[in-house]
Each structure stands twice: as C-alpha cells, then as structure tokens.
Amino acid sequence: MSKPTLAVHKFSSCDGCQLALLNMGEALADLAQHVEIKHFVEAGLVNEDAKVDIALVEGSVVTAKDQQRIRRVRSNSRYLISMGACATSGGIQALKNLADNPADWIGQIYPQPEFIDSLDRSSAIKQYVEVDFELWGCPVSSLQVSEAVATLLNGAEPLDNQEKLCIECKRAGKICTLVTGGEPCLGPVTRAGCGALCPAFGRACYGCYGGAELSNQSGLRKRLEGLGLPPESIQKRMHLIHPDPQQQNER
Amino acid sequence: MEDKLPEFLFRNELQRLLDCLITKGFKVIGPKVEDGALVYSPLEQVAELPLGWSDQQAPGRYRLNQTDSVRYFHWANGPQALKPLLNPPRNILWQAKRQADGSLEFIVPDDSISPVAVIGVKSCDLSALALQDQHFLEGEYPDPAYQARRKSLFLVAVNCSTAASTCFCASTGDGPEASTGFDMVMTELEDGFILQAGSEKGREVMAMLPLTAVSESMLQQKQKQKETVFAAQSRQLRTIEKTDLAEKRAHPCWDDIAERCLACGNCTMVCPTCFCHHQTEEAQVNGVDSQHVREWDSCFGGSHGQLAGFQVRDSVKSRYQQWMIHKLDFWQEQYGRSGCTGCGRCMTWCPAEIDFVAEANLIARGEQE
Known part of the structure; x- marks a missing residue:
C-alpha cells in the first residue's frame, strides 16, 4: 500500500502555522516517514496541484486568485483541514471586514491603490469550500496538528475540542491570572488547545484560539468592566485576533 | 485515635520533621508561594514554607500578602490541595502497540508510585479526601492507581488558625479543626507546634522527634484559636435536605x-x-503506538x-x-x-x-x- 499523501497550502497569512509544523521536530521526521509530503513550500517542497489525501490550509482568502486556488485545492484533496486564525475566521486581516466602507479601505492606506488586487473582505476557508476539520489558534500548536493527522492516519475522525481554556489551564495546574491579579483573561470564553501557554507565564489569555462552545461573552464583558476595564478596550481585546464576529461562528 | 497525649515541637525543630519524613523515603509536599498563590509543591527545607504569608479571599479574588508573623500556616488555602496528588489531572490508563500481524499488544503503563507525605493539610480537604476515597475505592470498581497512591500517602494535617471570607467549613461540619483522617495533626502556636498522632505511622514519626510536654496554657491557646476561627466564619451554608434544590x-x-x-x-x-473525567485515545503518527488517557472533565x-x-x-x-x-x-x-x-x-x-x-x-x- 502506498503512503497517504499530504499537502500544506498557504493563503493570506504570516506562515506561523507552517512554522508550527516545522517546529514539530522529531514528530515531523516521524510524519515524513508515514506520509508522503507533496507540497509544503516552507519546507522546500513545491507541487501545488498535486492530488492528496490530506490538505492543511493556512491563511485566508483575500484575492480573486485565492478564490480560484482554494477551489482547486478542495478538488485535489480528500480531506481538507483549515488551520490557524486566518483560515478559520479570516484572521487579523479581517479587521477590514468591519470597515464602514470596505471598498475604500485600500484607498485609505495606499497612495496608489490601483496596484493592489484585493477583495473587500478577508474570508475564512469555509466561506468558499467545504472544510472537513478546523484547527483554531494563532498559530496552531504542533501537537494539535500531529494529533489531527495521526487520528486520520489511524482511520478515525479527529475530535473537535471546543472546551474552554480554563479547563485546560486548571488541568495544567496554572494559577488564574484574573483571580490573583485582576488580569483581563479571556480564558473563560476561549477554545482550548494551546496548553494554556500565556497563563503559564502569568499573562492573561487574549483569545487567539477563538470562541469556545457555549461562551458567555456578555458575562465576561460585564466582569471585566467590573475590574475597571473600559468597554472599548474589552471590545478590542475580544476582537484582537478574530475581528470578524460573523466568522467566529461554528461551521 | 487520640490515645496518646499531644506533645510539643519547638518552631526551630520543624526541620527535624521534614528530615524525618525524607529519611523514611517520602517525597515531601507542602505549601509554597508560587505565582501569587499557595500551592502544594515538593519541598525539603522549612525555609521554603510560606513564612508570614496570609491570604485574602473573596468571590473572584485571591491575594497573598506577607506579614511579620512567625507562622508558616497562618492562611486558609490555595487553589488545590490533595486532589491532583491522588487523581492526577491527566493519567495514562494503558498503552497499545500494533503488531506486524495487525493485533494489538496492550501495555500497562509504569505507575510505580513514590510514597508522598503532605504537610499542612486542612480539615476541609481531609473531609474531601474521605469523599474521594468513597468514590474511587469503596464503589463497585475500585481504582487501582488511586488505591496505590492513597496507600503510600502520609498526611500531616494542620489546624486552621485563620479563616478566609470564603471559608464555611464550620457550617458543613468539616472543620476548622481536623479530627480524623490524618497520620499526624499540628496546631501552630507562636513558639511551635502541638503535635498529635492519628495513626501508627504517625506515632512512629513522632517518636523520632525532639518533643516536650504540652502545657495547660498551650492547650488553652489551641482552644482559643479554634474558637477564633469559628467566629471568623461569617459565611454559612444552610442545611439543604434531599430534593431541596x-x-x-x-x-x-x-x-x-x-x-x-x-x-x-x-x-x-x-x-x-x-x-x-473523560477518556480519550491519543494515537501516534506512526500508526503503531497509541495511549488511552483519562483527564479531568x-x-x-x-x-x-x-x-x-x-x-x-x-x-x-x-x-x-x-x-x-x-x-x-x-x-x-x-x-x-x-x-x-x-x-x-x-x-x-x-x-x-x-x-x-x-x-x-x-x-x-x-x-x-
């Protein structure tokens, strides 16, 4: 039996999720033994139109060319996983989706906007094609990626873990930054998966993994207001990595 | 179990207790100040204990502050006590390896337990331990890993000398003085500790310490301390009968x-x-190794x-x-x-x-x- 094949595609993004893959270290070497990696530009493998069993897609759709390309990626892939904030919710660049007049956004920034070929909106991958599984996070953690791929290779569907960061944080034995320091931690409304990285360093979660299931955002807003945070800074904090609330929803 | 009179350990001899537990092969765990909270964590020296630290608690709020008190245990509690030691947040139940013929070999994970002694356990947490015992040991399916950890556990309780605003053990009947479930119990006074054994193991440890007789005045201080903590508990959970909620x-x-x-x-x-808790299967990329994990839910x-x-x-x-x-x-x-x-x-x-x-x-x- 030939090895399963894998491709890593990049759309509008910072490449951080691809780096999370490269940072897998030994696990990446292990992965390379069990799958044939056809396309992974950050690792020097280029074959964009290869047909593969698993496609990992990083980045958001922001150009007309992207719109065409993501459809090609979809038709070339058996199982498509969007990974990272950009691919799952449009990413930081989806800030422009909130502009009063998105068509004019580029004109406000660039002196010669005619050279910029860009859509009015930054969109998650699922806005254009069917996505089989999503990995949230900015960037995703190496462990998430290897777990999802390993589960698929073993013939099972990956588990969509939408639990709150607080649960993961307490399992890791971390001390609550909100309770001990009044920090504006977004852990109670944020999806787990990072291993409580920020709280482990005494820093409040800023929500880069997106919304958890059954999130009480208005409850947390009121609580943070009670801690003395102005409503606009709470709003900014909640929209820092996933600015477009319409793309925060579940698939 | 209070078959022997309590005895007194002077403050400057407390290290002897830690040394004695270490000599007996225990990994000693006790309260330490970490990341702004009192956390039970491995320690070997009395100097690592939270000298003079006290906690202020309210719903949604926890703050530590240092006072000039000479006491090590003048605080209510931290975010965890015994639960993570006996029922770890993450526990590998078994591992599996796929063989060349496709069959699975199951491997019992190495769960060799090193005996643990915990110093500074509060009465409410001993009651909680008794409930965890009931669940994990006394049900239809005793948990072998819990059982092994529990058997090797040595508990040094400490009676509370203060209460946080969130404490209400007096109203549930679980404190503030520890009455059962420990190997030894300490009451901290200004000069040192009134010690009393609660088990044979506790008596053995006490026999190795330089103890002196407890005076009538010490017992009065102990009684007064207990009454103060009772009085300090303004919060009370009312009696809730079955179906009340x-x-x-x-x-x-x-x-x-x-x-x-x-x-x-x-x-x-x-x-x-x-x-x-919930259980999940963690498969490796190699398609050969997998482990079954239990995690707090x-x-x-x-x-x-x-x-x-x-x-x-x-x-x-x-x-x-x-x-x-x-x-x-x-x-x-x-x-x-x-x-x-x-x-x-x-x-x-x-x-x-x-x-x-x-x-x-x-x-x-x-x-x-």
Whole structure:
C-alpha cells in the first residue's frame, strides 16, 4: 500500500502555522516517514496541484486568485483541514471586514491603490469550500496538528475540542491570572488547545484560539468592566485576533 | 485515635520533621508561594514554607500578602490541595502497540508510585479526601492507581488558625479543626507546634522527634484559636435536605446566575470533591503506538453532557444546575452526605465572582444574605 499523501497550502497569512509544523521536530521526521509530503513550500517542497489525501490550509482568502486556488485545492484533496486564525475566521486581516466602507479601505492606506488586487473582505476557508476539520489558534500548536493527522492516519475522525481554556489551564495546574491579579483573561470564553501557554507565564489569555462552545461573552464583558476595564478596550481585546464576529461562528 | 497525649515541637525543630519524613523515603509536599498563590509543591527545607504569608479571599479574588508573623500556616488555602496528588489531572490508563500481524499488544503503563507525605493539610480537604476515597475505592470498581497512591500517602494535617471570607467549613461540619483522617495533626502556636498522632505511622514519626510536654496554657491557646476561627466564619451554608434544590429548577435565581456564569468549569476544577473525567485515545503518527488517557472533565464542558449523540445540557443554566444540584443535593443520595466540605474554592476561583453559598441558600431556603 502506498503512503497517504499530504499537502500544506498557504493563503493570506504570516506562515506561523507552517512554522508550527516545522517546529514539530522529531514528530515531523516521524510524519515524513508515514506520509508522503507533496507540497509544503516552507519546507522546500513545491507541487501545488498535486492530488492528496490530506490538505492543511493556512491563511485566508483575500484575492480573486485565492478564490480560484482554494477551489482547486478542495478538488485535489480528500480531506481538507483549515488551520490557524486566518483560515478559520479570516484572521487579523479581517479587521477590514468591519470597515464602514470596505471598498475604500485600500484607498485609505495606499497612495496608489490601483496596484493592489484585493477583495473587500478577508474570508475564512469555509466561506468558499467545504472544510472537513478546523484547527483554531494563532498559530496552531504542533501537537494539535500531529494529533489531527495521526487520528486520520489511524482511520478515525479527529475530535473537535471546543472546551474552554480554563479547563485546560486548571488541568495544567496554572494559577488564574484574573483571580490573583485582576488580569483581563479571556480564558473563560476561549477554545482550548494551546496548553494554556500565556497563563503559564502569568499573562492573561487574549483569545487567539477563538470562541469556545457555549461562551458567555456578555458575562465576561460585564466582569471585566467590573475590574475597571473600559468597554472599548474589552471590545478590542475580544476582537484582537478574530475581528470578524460573523466568522467566529461554528461551521 | 487520640490515645496518646499531644506533645510539643519547638518552631526551630520543624526541620527535624521534614528530615524525618525524607529519611523514611517520602517525597515531601507542602505549601509554597508560587505565582501569587499557595500551592502544594515538593519541598525539603522549612525555609521554603510560606513564612508570614496570609491570604485574602473573596468571590473572584485571591491575594497573598506577607506579614511579620512567625507562622508558616497562618492562611486558609490555595487553589488545590490533595486532589491532583491522588487523581492526577491527566493519567495514562494503558498503552497499545500494533503488531506486524495487525493485533494489538496492550501495555500497562509504569505507575510505580513514590510514597508522598503532605504537610499542612486542612480539615476541609481531609473531609474531601474521605469523599474521594468513597468514590474511587469503596464503589463497585475500585481504582487501582488511586488505591496505590492513597496507600503510600502520609498526611500531616494542620489546624486552621485563620479563616478566609470564603471559608464555611464550620457550617458543613468539616472543620476548622481536623479530627480524623490524618497520620499526624499540628496546631501552630507562636513558639511551635502541638503535635498529635492519628495513626501508627504517625506515632512512629513522632517518636523520632525532639518533643516536650504540652502545657495547660498551650492547650488553652489551641482552644482559643479554634474558637477564633469559628467566629471568623461569617459565611454559612444552610442545611439543604434531599430534593431541596432538585425541586426548585424553576426558581428565577438560576436565570440570574446563568447571565453571570461563564461555564468555564473553574469551580469544578478546584473543588476538592469533584471527580468527573473523560477518556480519550491519543494515537501516534506512526500508526503503531497509541495511549488511552483519562483527564479531568467538568460538568460545565460540552463533552460532559454529550450523550448518545446529542447534548443533554445545552445552556449555561442547565450546566450550573447540574453542578450545584449534584454537589449539594444528589450527592446525599449517592454518597450519604453533601459533596461540599466548605473550603470556599469554588467562589474564590470563580472568574465571575459567583457566591455559591449565597445562591444555594437563596434557592434552597429562600434566604437572602
């Protein structure tokens, strides 16, 4: 039996999720033994139109060319996983989706906007094609990626873990930054998966993994207001990595 | 078990107790100040104990401050006590290896347990331990890993000399003095510690220490300390009879709680009696190795209510009801008493500052604080 094949595609993004893959270290070497990696530009493998069993897609759709390309990626892939904030919710660049007049956004920034070929909106991958599984996070953690791929290779569907960061944080034995320091931690409304990285360093979660299931955002807003945070800074904090609330929803 | 008179250990001899436990092969765990909280963590020196530290707690708020007190144990509690030691947040149950012929070889993970001695355990947490024992050891299916850890555990309790605003163990009958479930119990006074054994192992350790007789004045100080802590507990959980909460699901208070509750699960994670867990399979990329893992779960999480393909608790209100009604009401049917031992952690570590006691009193008894 030939090895399963894998491709890593990049759309509008910072490449951080691809780096999370490269940072897998030994696990990446292990992965390379069990799958044939056809396309992974950050690792020097280029074959964009290869047909593969698993496609990992990083980045958001922001150009007309992207719109065409993501459809090609979809038709070339058996199982498509969007990974990272950009691919799952449009990413930081989806800030422009909130502009009063998105068509004019580029004109406000660039002196010669005619050279910029860009859509009015930054969109998650699922806005254009069917996505089989999503990995949230900015960037995703190496462990998430290897777990999802390993589960698929073993013939099972990956588990969509939408639990709150607080649960993961307490399992890791971390001390609550909100309770001990009044920090504006977004852990109670944020999806787990990072291993409580920020709280482990005494820093409040800023929500880069997106919304958890059954999130009480208005409850947390009121609580943070009670801690003395102005409503606009709470709003900014909640929209820092996933600015477009319409793309925060579940698939 | 109080068959022997208590004896006294001078403050400057406390290191002898730690040395003695280490000599006996125990890994010693005790309270330390870490990341702004009192955390039970490995230690070998008395200097690592929280000298002069005290805690201020309120719903949603925990602060430590250092005083010029000479005491090591003049505080109420931190976010965890014994639960993570006996029922670790993450535990590998078994490992599996796929063989060349496709069959699976199952491997029992190495769970060799090193004996642990915990110093500074509070009365409420001993009561909670008794409840965890009931669940993990006395049910139909005793948990072997829990059993092994439990058997090798040596407990040095300390009687509380202060109470946080969130403490209410006096009203649940679980403190503030430890009466059972320990190998040794200490009462800290200004000059040192009144010690009393609670088990044969405890007597053996005490026999190795340079102890002196306890004076009448020391016993009076001990009594006074206990009365002070009783009086300091302003918060009281009223008696809740079976069905007192279960029959009040229509009470308007639940909706009010659900607006504030973040369903983050922190209360259940820090609760010393909560034991819910889920199990997952972690397969490796190589297609050969896999492990089956048990992790703490929470009734506030989605996986807890995901049964037979659908979510049975799809609102914050229904999850809060599950937590409170199970803890205070259904536990009585299940384990013969309420699942609350009055430690107050569910309130302190609630990021939404929900006052569990006030809400329970209001719903069950209609009593406003």
